[in-house]
Amino acid sequence: MPAHHGVDVALTVPSTDELDEALNGVVADRVASRIAAQDPTLWGPDAESEASIRLSWTQLAESSRPLVAEIEALRAELHDQGIDHVVLCGMGGSSLAPEVICHTAGVDLTVLDSSQPDMVRSALADRLDRTVVVVSSKSGGTVETDSQRRAYEQAFTEAGIDPVQRIVVVTDPGSPLDEQASEAGYRVFRADPHVGGRYSALTAFGLVPSGLAGADIGELLDSAEQAQAALFADDVDNPALRLGVLLGVANRHGVDKLVLADRSGHGIGDWIEQLVAESTGKQGRGILPVVVPDEDAPNFVPSTTDSIITVIGQSQVGVIERTARLAGNLAHATLAATLGDNPPVDDSAVPTALSGYAAVVDGPLGAQMLLWEVAVAVAGRLIGIDPFDQPDVESAKKAARELLDGAGDVPTPDFSEDGIDVYGAGSSLADALDRLLDQIDVERGYLAVQVYLDRIAHADFAEVRETLAEQLTRPVTFGWGPRFLHSTGQFHKGGTPTGVFLQITGTPHDDLAISGRDFTFGSFIDSQAAGDAAVLRDHGRPVLRLHLTDVEAGLARIRELLA
Incomplete structure (x- = not known):
């Protein structure tokens, strides 16, 4: 990763004409700034009700800031008691973001996101005497998470440990879990209820387990905040608009697979997978992410004509000439956009896709999370679906x-x-x-x-x-x-x-x-x-x-x- 606070995006398209037209359209419609202003009308009347209670993620870089000191104080308190093993019980958006954040930071977090009994038993047997458990459920009624909580309560009790001292709850205010945990005396962090699960990386759902595990959550918010103004700008150079328009325009041509190769090695592909698939996959339409280990993996090389191929974690400033050299059998153009200070020029190129659509996305984790969130919201508008519900x-x-x-x-x-x-x-x-x-x-x-x-x-x-x-x-x-x-x-x-x-x-x-x-x-x-x-x-x-x-x-x- 380059040592700067921006996001770099480079795209390859079969022709710039259609992408430019769509890009100019979303700029003229002020889509980016309206997302920042939490305008629920952007996705049509059928989506307005859900969108009206799902857009607070746009301001999390600021609104989540008070959590940092609170989480760091709790971590210090736990460490003073010799409690240094963090287990996260959660599913979907409650687990994928903390998993990526902790991998990126190089800190240990045990993620229990399964109801498979052997996996649950293994987690219960691992350092129980030094364990704090974060129980995360937005709805407060997720059966997997409730079952995991019950298992840990029983294990702590049988070991002579008071569960109240070892279980921390993250949930929406007023949820069944909030009421139950508050009554039992557990420490409860209440997240913003106007943020959906897959958009909750920078809420308490992402920050509490990650901060307790030792990740620098202040830096995570810093990188998102530093990218925020440009990602919400009504400008053709906005990387989030470019990426979102690429996804939407490609989808119109039946290019509905997004093959993700993660050079960072931190697992952000799994987080992007949920964000894209759950946000766009409805009404018989959408984008299917295909997460692959590297650029030599099948489905990336060779790709298929219905796939956008995407590399995460490789700076692409200055790649246009090399991309043109590699194009050879493909008439395409490359578009690059950079946020923040320019990183060193990289000779790598945007990969060549059989569909003609490809992208490279690079940047610090917090900024990149916000980039993908905006891009998926933009893509949802172009595809014609509500990116904030999950009916199936x-x-x-x-x-x-x-x-x-x-x-x-x-x-x-x-x-x-x-x-x-x-x-x-x-x-x-x-x-x-x-x-x-x-x-x-x-x-x-x-x-x-x-x-x-x-x-x-x-x-x-x-x-x-x-x-x-x-x-x-x-x-x-x-x-x-x-x-x-x-x-x-x-x-x-x-x-x-x-x-x-x-x-x-x-x-x-x-x-x-x-x-x-x-x-x-x-x-x-x-x-x-x-x-x-x-x-x-x-x-x-x-x-x-x-x-x-x-x-x-x-x-x-x-x-x-x-x-």
Whole structure:
């Protein structure tokens, strides 16, 4: 990262004419300054009600400032007591931003964003005597987070530790969690209720766990504040407008995948993934992020004609000449915009995409978060959707609740082979996989691999994304369940209807009871997977579920079949 406080954006487009026309249009309509002024009419009358209570994120660089001293004081108090291990219990926007902030700062944060019993048990066993738990839920009713809180309350009590001294709550004022935690005597941080979860990086949801873990949250706010004026300027050189217009214009041409290669290595791709997918994926439209490990990964090289390829974390000031040299077989133009002090010139080029659309985005984390937030709001306006609602996220939650309550139909496997229960058509395991993959549209389709397992213990299984992407030559996403239900889950059901879904579940080594609940962590995650699969099928999406009775052996078998 360059040592400056701005954001650099360089874009490649097939032709500048359409982008310039759209860019001049959003400048003439004062879209950037109206976003800053929290104008809810920007996305049409149907979106106005939701937008009117979702735009306070535009001023968080200032409004969140008082939190810094409060959080730092609490961290010092905890350290004086020997409490230096921070666990975050939260889902979606409550966990992805702190995870990125702490990775970027190089500080330790344990993120428990799963209902998988083995993963929950591992977290409970890790340094409990030195642990403070941040329980984060905007609604105050997130079942995963409530279950994790119950597990930690029980673990602390059994260890002779008062949970009131070790649990910190972040929620919206007046939520069920706020009321319950306040009554119990927990320390409660109340976030701005007029900020949606995926836009909450610079609220208490992002700052409390990150600051307690040791990240410099003051610097994070500084970088956002220093970029703020330019990102809200009605100017064709505004990098957020350029990026947002690129996303919107490309989408008009059926370019609805955003392949993200993260050079920073800090995981910002996962945060961008939620922001883009959940904000845009609705009404049969939207942008599907495809997060890849690097620029050599399949789906980035080679890309597909329906993909924008994007690099995060490489300064691109002065790249125009080299981009032109690399263009060769592609008639395109490059547009660069820089905020703040000029960093050193970098000889790297904007990558070449088969679609003609590509971008490079660079800058300090706080500034870059604000950049993407503005850009996605702009893109939503051009695509014609409400970027602040998430209508299809609730449908999967409802289906899971029905299964837990005994109201839904519990699925039964069609057959079993090699210790794997198969839910889907096919005469064998190999045949079932072939039938699923054959349903991918070769021009517009994508495959989503959804794995409801311990994402820490089985982290290396994510490499299967590259294997499949190389074989299929189509975009392939990989999501850990139930984590992805709060990010790409919205796009899967509400976005472009071109997805095919491979769902992998497994029998845990040991199930885990949830205090005060009549279901276990194991039954909960099974219901989440089955509920989401049912909703996907109701939307006409092809789904194959493979349930591994022996997880290690089952994963090895799947790797073998997909090799």
